[in-house]
Amino acid sequence: MAGNTEESKNRLSESTTQSSDIPVCEILCVHTDLIESVRKTLIPGGQAHHLADLFKTLGDPTRVRIMDALAKNEFCVCDLAELLGLSQSATSHQLRVLRSDNLVKYRREGKMVYYSLDDDHVMALYREGLEHISEGRKETY
Amino acid sequence: MAGNTEESKNRLSESTTQSSDIPVCEILCVHTDLIESVRKTLIPGGQAHHLADLFKTLGDPTRVRIMDALAKNEFCVCDLAELLGLSQSATSHQLRVLRSDNLVKYRREGKMVYYSLDDDHVMALYREGLEHISEGRKETY
DNA sequence: TATACATATGAACATATAATCATACGTGAG
DNA sequence: CTCACGTATGATTATATGTTCATATGTATA
Incomplete structure (x- = not known):
């Protein structure tokens, strides 16, 4: 079970270098650190x-x-x-x-x-x- | 998906002998008894x-x-x-x-x-x- | 070889569906 | 209330796909 990796609650990541090419959720709702962490473990396309x-x-x-x-x-x-x-x-x-x-x-x-x-x-x-x-x-x- | 005819053709064939309305495999290749036996256990549509x-x-x-x-x-x-x-x-x-x-x-x-x-x-x-x-x-x- | 039969397959048609766009809904802040 | 923002959804469109029809392939037999 690849269950819940801890670090599930790191809201408000610093994210000064936010990916500005995404039109929605400019800064607030994107949990940058969590995303970057999980991105590495995602299934390849x-x-x-x-x-x-x-x-x-x-x-x-x-x-x-x-x-x-x-x-x-x-x-x-x-x-x-x-x-x-x-x-x-x-x-x-x-x-x-x-x-x-x-x-x-x-x-x-x-x-x-x-x-x-x-x-x-x-x-x-x-x-x-x-x-x-x-x-x-x-x-x- | 597409041309899936509703409720298929003729489920629950009436006769235990041979359903002669199927144009292929007139008599030879159809294992009637086996079919009738398994038909009862099939998943409902x-x-x-x-x-x-x-x-x-x-x-x-x-x-x-x-x-x-x-x-x-x-x-x-x-x-x-x-x-x-x-x-x-x-x-x-x-x-x-x-x-x-x-x-x-x-x-x-x-x-x-x-x-x-x-x-x-x-x-x-x-x-x-x-x-x-x-x-x-x-x-x- | 020629014929019959069981299965496989290409083409065509009708339906299903995923992405986009525009917009509505729901919540919290002021 | 009004506004901002995160989310949800209807309409549209291009693509994907399951069935039918016609035909090809493969195997056994006469």
Whole structure:
């Protein structure tokens, strides 16, 4: 847990050399020292982009349902399409997206291709999300 | 997202034998019994939608960076904008999205509003994602 | 080889969405 | 009250993306 680093209360930093190119919060509200300290520990932009891509991949109802099905059993594309009421094309397109983020793996058996979750780690990620929405009391659909 | 037809096509297929209205995989590749068995355990459509919304919220580089900053310390809107090089408006908009999924909480102090992660559970979800991209050897940005 | 079937993929279209701009809201000071 | 400032939000616009349709690829069989 990269919990709260102390020094959380150093308001009114000296900041004589304030970054004047920022149009809002000229001087008062910017906690300069804290910001500069945390800035060094921030996730690099590329990594943030990469992580966002992972979550974005999971951020579609169809893909969630595919993940949910694969969390219970491996399926060929045709089975998934039937199970979820999707077209073969849509199913294949979505599996491609899931593959690109290493969320699912596949094996070929004759003409059929069987998909499954890539590893237990993916399952853990999926379940974390499930737990979160189970806790919250957001409006039901 | 886009053409996601409401409620899909035909959930809860009526017949236990074979749904002949699916144009692909007439008979051969569909493992009917397995499908019917797993179908009962699938996540409901509404819940899938809800879970997708959660992941979608995390699926943006800017929001990932906000989450990363808040994982290290609480910040007011102005600080976040400065720290991440965003406009005040963009920051506020994104915080609103994060709020709507209960990913962040806030407290008012005078004119300023301080944001932080909603709970440790959110942190766990975020870290699961981080671990996944650390394992994989996807192309670096 | 030719045919059938399961899957993959490119193009096009419609929808979703993040940033910007302008402006409204809320709080504290005078 | 009025003003200043930090924050929130509606409208607009450019970009991203999921589905469908048509077609290509890959595999097995006759």
